[in-house]
Amino acid sequence: MFDDYTVTILIMMAVWSIVTLGLNVITGFAGQFNLGIGVYMGTGAYVSAMLTTQAGFGFWSAMPLAIVAAAMMGALTGLPALRVREDSLAVLTIGLVFVFESLLVYLPYFGGPVGISRIPRATFAGVPLTNNGYLVIALLALAAAIGICWYVKRSWLGLALESVREDEHATSVIGIYPARFKLYAFTIGAALAGLGGVIYTHFIRFISPYDFGFMPSIYVLVMLVFGGIGTIRGAVFGACLLTMLPELIRFVQDYRNLMYGCVLVLLMLYQPRGLLGSDSFVWLQLLRAKNSLRLFFTNGRSYAQNS
Amino acid sequence: MLKIHDATRKFGGLTAVNQVSFGVDAQEILGVIGPNGAGKTTFFNLVSGAIPLSSGQIVFNGVNTGGMAPHRIAHLGIGRTFQIVRPFGELTVLENAMAGIGSRFCTNFVRSLGLYQRRLHLDEARELLSRTHLLPYQNETARNLPLGLLRRLEIARALALRPKLILLDESFSGLSHKEAASLVDLVRELRRDGMTVLLIEHNMQITMDLCDRLVVLDRGQKIAEGLPASVRNDERVIAAYLGNDD
Amino acid sequence: MSGAVISQQIVNALALGSVYAMIAVGLAMIYGVLRILHIAHAGVYAAGAYLGLYFFKVTDNFFIALVLSMLITGVLGALIERFIYRPMLPKPRIVALIASIGLFICLSDLFRIIAGPYQMAFDYPALSGQVTMSGLSVPRVDFAIIGGTAAIFGLLWFIMQKTNIGFGIRAVAQDIETAKVMGINVDRSIQAVFFLSSAIAAFGAIMVSVLYNAVYTNMGDMIGYKGLALIVIGGFGSLPGAALAAFLLGFAETIFTTYSDVPLSREGIAMFMLVLLILFRPQGLLGKA
Numbered sequence: 001m002f003d004d005y006t007v008t009i010l011i012m013m014a015v016w017s018i019v020t021l022g023l024n025v026i027t028g029f030a031g032q033f034n035l036g037i038g039v040y041m042g043t044g045a046y047v048s049a050m051l052t053t054q055a056g057f058g059f060w061s062a063m064p065l066a067i068v069a070a071a072m073m074g075a076l077t078g079l080p081a082l083r084v085r086e087d088s089l090a091v092l093t094i095g096l097v098f099v100f101e102s103l104l105v106y107l108p109y110f111g112g113p114v115g116i117s118r119i120p121r122a123t124f125a126g127v128p129l130t131n132n133g134y135l136v137i138a139l140l141a142l143a144a145a146i147g148i149c150w151y152v153k154r155s156w157l158g159l160a161l162e163s164v165r166e167d168e169h170a171t172s173v174i175g176i177y178p179a180r181f182k183l184y185a186f187t188i189g190a191a192l193a194g195l196g197g198v199i200y201t202h203f204i205r206f207i208s209p210y211d212f213g214f215m216p217s218i219y220v221l222v223m224l225v226f227g228g229i230g231t232i233r234g235a236v237f238g239a240c241l242l243t244m245l246p247e248l249i250r251f252v253q254d255y256r257n258l259m260y261g262c263v264l265v266l267l268m269l270y271q272p273r274g275l276l277g278s279d280s281f282v283w284l285q286l287l288r289a290k291n292s293l294r295l296f297f298t299n300g301r302s303y304a305q306n307s
Numbered sequence: 308m309l310k311i312h313d314a315t316r317k318f319g320g321l322t323a324v325n326q327v328s329f330g331v332d333a334q335e336i337l338g339v340i341g342p343n344g345a346g347k348t349t350f351f352n353l354v355s356g357a358i359p360l361s362s363g364q365i366v367f368n369g370v371n372t373g374g375m376a377p378h379r380i381a382h383l384g385i386g387r388t389f390q391i392v393r394p395f396g397e398l399t400v401l402e403n404a405m406a407g408i409g410s411r412f413c414t415n416f417v418r419s420l421g422l423y424q425r426r427l428h429l430d431e432a433r434e435l436l437s438r439t440h441l442l443p444y445q446n447e448t449a450r451n452l453p454l455g456l457l458r459r460l461e462i463a464r465a466l467a468l469r470p471k472l473i474l475l476d477e478s479f480s481g482l483s484h485k486e487a488a489s490l491v492d493l494v495r496e497l498r499r500d501g502m503t504v505l506l507i508e509h510n511m512q513i514t515m516d517l518c519d520r521l522v523v524l525d526r527g528q529k530i531a532e533g534l535p536a537s538v539r540n541d542e543r544v545i546a547a548y549l550g551n552d553d
Numbered sequence: 554m555s556g557a558v559i560s561q562q563i564v565n566a567l568a569l570g571s572v573y574a575m576i577a578v579g580l581a582m583i584y585g586v587l588r589i590l591h592i593a594h595a596g597v598y599a600a601g602a603y604l605g606l607y608f609f610k611v612t613d614n615f616f617i618a619l620v621l622s623m624l625i626t627g628v629l630g631a632l633i634e635r636f637i638y639r640p641m642l643p644k645p646r647i648v649a650l651i652a653s654i655g656l657f658i659c660l661s662d663l664f665r666i667i668a669g670p671y672q673m674a675f676d677y678p679a680l681s682g683q684v685t686m687s688g689l690s691v692p693r694v695d696f697a698i699i700g701g702t703a704a705i706f707g708l709l710w711f712i713m714q715k716t717n718i719g720f721g722i723r724a725v726a727q728d729i730e731t732a733k734v735m736g737i738n739v740d741r742s743i744q745a746v747f748f749l750s751s752a753i754a755a756f757g758a759i760m761v762s763v764l765y766n767a768v769y770t771n772m773g774d775m776i777g778y779k780g781l782a783l784i785v786i787g788g789f790g791s792l793p794g795a796a797l798a799a800f801l802l803g804f805a806e807t808i809f810t811t812y813s814d815v816p817l818s819r820e821g822i823a824m825f826m827l828v829l830l831i832l833f834r835p836q837g838l839l840g841k842a
Contacts, residue, residue, distance in 0.1 A: 027647075033647065035654075080831075080832055083832065084785075087588075087590050087785070087789070088785045088831060088835060091778075091781045091782050092785075092828060092831050095778070095782055095824045095825075095828040096828060098778065098820060098821065098824040099821060099824050099825050099828060101821075102817050102820060102824070103817070103821065105818065155419065155422055156413050156418070156420070156423050157416075159398075160406070160409055162395065163398070163406045163409075166394075167393045167394075167396075169357065170394075171395075171406075172376065172381070173357070173377050173378075173465075174386070174406065174410050174464055174465065175378050175381035175382050175411075175468050176378055176410045177413075184416065184419075214778075218658065221651065221654065222655070225651050229647075257659065257661065257662035258663060258666065261655045261656060261658040261659025261660070264652065264654065264659075265637060265655040268644075269640055269641070269652070272644055
């Protein structure tokens with residue numbers, strides 16, 4: 001179908017989209033700063049890798065356990081969010097990601113600094129999957145992640161999360177307990193990031209603690225902010241574009257951090273809602289274009305009359 | 308329905324609310340007035356649970372609310388608005404009202420997974436908005452609205468909880484004459500529907516006109532309580548407002 | 554364990570604490586006036602080391618290099634405030650935080666491009682090497698760090714308490730609106746904070762470079778993250794709190810890395826302690842509950 005190189009990029013786009021969607025639940029929906037999404041991705045990745053390499057689990061039986069472990073890690077690290085907020089929380093999550101990384105490095109049980117290698121491929125009906133086959137799994141996982149986020153956003157839960165983001169105290173006086181919903185956000189977001197970690201692990205098949213440290217966490221935040229924080233389309237778009245760009249443009253690959261950094265600063269200065277966030281310039285233009293197209297195809301009659 | 312016994316709140320060495328006691332009857336409109344810094348908003352914060360009491364008791368319908376978190380007090384049936392408005396800025400007016408309705412569903416995880424854009428809930432939210440004359444703005448983002456509309460939006464959001472008692476913290480300030488008049492009508496309507504209203508207000512004309520009874524606070528203490536006409540002529544109240552330090 | 558070893562450890566801990574304190578106090582000052590977590594301070598710190606090394610090679614005079622680097626790094630900090638943070642003040646808090654992260658990864662890549670990815674030596678014979686007396690052996694630069702920090706903090710205290718600029722800074726940190734009403738030039742005060750904290754960071758960076766004889770692109774990272782954690786622990790915006798937390802961390806790190814078999818890196822231990830402290834005293838060491 002595709003050559004290996006294209007498949008690799010596509011799978012990585014799916015992986016980072018899923019992780020970015022996870023961060024979007026925590027930071028975008030619920031407004032809780034988190035600079036350590038790598039902790040949850042890493043938990044999912046490591047649990048799945050350990051189970052398949054050492055406990056004889058298969059891909060499909062390890063995945064749910066890994067996601068549950070990541071969710072539990074989310075709930076555990078969400079507990080501090082009940083006590084500290086905003087800036088303290090941002091600093092705390094930086095600390096957590098370093099503690100997590102150094103635990104993995106210094107505990108030989110987790111493979112130490114070299115990590116875990118020879119992680120088995122995913123199988124389907126007993127047959128190891130080819131890269132093309134794995135792409136299907138990655139895309140299904142992405143579809144599931146988008147579905148979950150879409151559902152959350154339209155449920156009372158999503159509305160409560162957004163209320164908490166907007167004003168915690170005002171949320172509590174209308175009878176919603178903010179702490180409970182922060183924990184839900186951390187748990188759901190961490191589970192999604194864990195899913196991303198599982199998909200990553202069984203494709204790369206070699207993981208080390210540094211894959212889930214502070215810098216990868218920051219990259220995920222960059223992707224989310226780039227696309228448009230708080231929106232599902234923004235998270236997926238940002239993750240896909242920033243995964244693809246370094247591959248397509250050699251220059252971007254060489255100066256990746258420089259470019260990302262500058263783009264981030266410029267976006268914050270001029271378009272803090274990212275490229276596709278609500279009210280962002282590009283998104284408003286797209287909406288306008290959609291309306292003019294609609295008018296064009298309906299010969300100037302408004303859509304409502306036409307339908 | 309609401310009984311306040313010796314409610315006291317200290318901030319460091321400062322006593323913002325000092326041994327205030329009074330009762331509020333069901334379906335009463337009671338005004339809390341007093342000069343700036345009298346502790347009115349602190350008193351509301353004590354009733355709504357935003358800050359804990361230093362000592363004393365607040366009993367609502369037989370339940371002692373001391374030490375309860377704000378969301379639990381809200382579920383007992385106390386809604387409130389804020390002197391400095393706190394809408395959910397990035398949400399639309401309709402979503403703000405829906406968020407209030409949502410508190411009835413957000414009591415556990417499974418219930419909170421229900422989809423909220425159901426006809427039933429939308430109709431309820433629109434009903435709230437039309438009561439507060441906000442229906443034409445339902446799809447506006449809240450942060451783009453002027454203050455007058457935000458004050459009404461906070462009332463709509465508080466009403467979504469179907470409270471028995473609603474605390475209005477200077478809901479009339481910053482409103483035009485016409486807006487204030489329609490809000491006065493709304494408050495009367497709420498009382499007719501069986502609600503009790505406790506309000507802080509600086510505009511004397513509105514308070515005298517609207518309230519059944521007044522409680523006057525000055526420097527954290529209750530200095531008078533009674534019918535508007537008798538409070539107006541109370542010497543201590545006049546002295547407090549004129550700033551006499553006797 | 555001999556008395557000499559203990560005194561040696563105390564000097565090490567004091568020097569380490571001094572470096573942390575210089576970063577943490579700068580970050581606390583910035584947080585005090587702008588309520589911003591200045592993550593890019595790590596990049597500013599490394600810039601100070603690179604500039605110091607460059608001027609040292611050019612002029613071959615350590616003191617000129619030190620002063621020039623502090624001045625230019627100070628200006629760099631002020632420019633960051635002027636062109637990046639100032640336009641963002643009215644926007645939500647997360648905007649400035651993310652811009653700071655962006656600036657931070659941008660700066661360290663910039664050093665890599667300009668100076669190359671490899672570690673560079675900062676060899677200043679007058680300060681390198683060990684001082685040995687009565688069985689006690691400490692890096693000579695430790696004394697320079699401790700003495701320099703004492704001098705800088707003395708000067709900083711003087712500026713903050715006795716000068717108009719310091720009065721302005723304290724007023725802005727109390728409340729920006731009130732400071733404006735009082736007729737204080739708020740923009741200038743904030744600029745002064747960025748200049749001072751960046752210059753102090755440059756001093757610390759050069760001293761650390763001499764201590765480890767190394768300048769590299771992400772040398773500021775860990776110390777920057779720790780500095781941020783320290784200002785939380787010190788009670789946001791409190792300068793004495795940040796300094797106290799920094800010295801405590803210096804001692805704790807020295808003790809733990811010397812006398813325990815905790816299977817964690819030095820950074821891991823430090824971060825672990827900082828996380829625990831933030832959790833159990835979220836209001837900070839000197840903050841009120």
